[in-house]
Amino acid sequence: MGQIKAVLCGYYGKGNAGDEALLASLLQMLPPNVKPLVLSGNPRETKKRYQVESFDRMSAWQVFKVLRNADVFMWGGGSLMQDVTSFASPLYYAGLMGLAKQFGLRTIAWAQGIGPLERPIIREIAKQVFAKCELVSVRDRASANLLLNWQIPCGLAPDPVWALESLPVKGLWDLPAPRVAVTLRQHPQLTPERIANLTKALINFQKATDTFILLVPFQKSKDLAIAKSIQSQLPGASKILTLDDPRELKGLFQGVEMAIGMRYHSLIMAAAQECRCFALSYDPKVSQLMQELSIPGWELTEIPDDPKLITQTWLDCYANGDSLSSAQIQSLVDRALIHRELLNQALAGG
Structure with missing residues (x-):
């Protein structure tokens, strides 16, 4: 060959x-x-x-x-x-x-x-x-x-990241539990007012749950400033965690109870690790994922103006939300591997 x-x-x-x-x-x-x-x-x-x-x-x-x-x-x-x-x-x-x-x-x-x-x-x-x-x-x-x-x-076939191998994150299990991951990014529809309301809601959410908040920038140039702004206002324990290896990034969600995410692949990685998810959609691909996996969430333009309502919605997801079952995840992983089969058909044999 x-x-x-x-x-x-x-x-x-x-x-x-x-x-x-x-x-x-x-x-x-x-x-x-x-x-x-x-x-x-x-x-x-x-x-x-x-x-x-x-x-x-x-x-x-x-x-x-x-x-x-x-x-x-x-x-x-x-x-x-x-x-x-x-x-x-x-x-x-x-x-x-x-x-x-x-x-x-x-x-x-x-x-x-x-x-x-x-x-x-x-x-x-x-x-x-x-x-x-x-x-x-x-x-x-x-x-x-x-x-x-x-x-x-x-x-x-589903996005191939469903089948990406994950790696453990050094020091993750030393952080206080339970943990909630937040992945926000810059976007014209994520206005300063909406960021302020989401921040207030997260502050109230952390007070109510005593959770450790992990702020996870997926792209520093578009995510890090928001993460820093939110962290500076959180009353409880938190950490901005930047990981360069995507396999570690996926492994991160093994130690997280719930993910609040804008990033498409943050939701896939979290869902693949049996993490409860709440989506904030800025793009049709995120909205499609929400529909396909029954992930609760809002379009950016639909985020409530009342931080208390946001908090209550997140608390309900945290307490009563469902993660994907092991069988659902395995099905998505197996189907994502169709991308590998297609490559084998197209490339094997020279």
């Missing part, structure tokens, strides 16, 4: 724990005959963390060089083709996919969450790019339905 050189492309090396978790999941699922070549915003850190060859995603010379010497080009999970956060981002990923085609590489779009696609031109580009891929797999029903409408075949 010959070795296959596969270029892995995603939002890697940019300090976003969700995208790092997707990369870790992909590396875990690659067939043994595949040599990963990772495009990264921080190649040195990516190489150190995952023990793989890594290249600067913004260096045209490095990208051209690695594509010339590869066999396969792969989008490695996540919401790469969407134009809400950036107009340039989908053009970048589509451009690399097109370049890979010109170099004669096999192309794979793996574990994608497609959209939102608000601009007709980006929507058409996405349609053309997906249509030319040898393999497409998606992580949600909405993405699958979009491709179905475009008459593009695809595999559908």
Whole structure:
């Protein structure tokens, strides 16, 4: 069985724990005959963390060089083709996919969450790019339905992070229990007033439950300032916990009773560890996850103006909320491994 050189492309090396978790999941699922070549915003850190060859995603010379010497080009999970956060981002990923085609590489779009696609031109580009891929797999029903409408075949399975191996977090069990994790991020709809109300509600929640609050930034540039602001006002014990290894980040939720999360992958990681979850949705992917798993929560625009009502809702979730059962979790993990089976089919054998 010959070795296959596969270029892995995603939002890697940019300090976003969700995208790092997707990369870790992909590396875990690659067939043994595949040599990963990772495009990264921080190649040195990516190489150190995952023990793989890594290249600067913004260096045209490095990208051209690695594509010339590869066999396969792969989008490695996540919401790469969407134009809400950036107009340039989908053009970048589509451009690399097109370049890979010109170099004669096999192309794979793996574990994608497609959209939102608000601009007709980006929507058409996405349609053309997906249509030319040898393999497409998606992580949600909405993405699958979009491709179905475009008459593009695809595999559908839960997000691969469900199947990501977790690692223990040093010192976690030395922290006071019970523990509640909070993952908030900057967003235009998370206004200063809403942050203030959520903070007041969390203060009251901590007083009522005597819980240890873990504030967990998934992306320091967008999460850390909010975490620091909240921690400075909490009356009880708390800690801001930043973890660089996504496997440890998933392991963190083994020691948490409840998670209050905006971050999509924070909710997946927490739910996968039998943790009760409460969601604050800023994106359709979070809303879809809430619906699929029956996770209680609010859209950001629906957060109550009354902190007492927020607190009471959280207390009810803490006292009476249900986590996923072991059987439900195992089913999601097993189905997430379909992404691995698809890779094996597409890549095994050289």
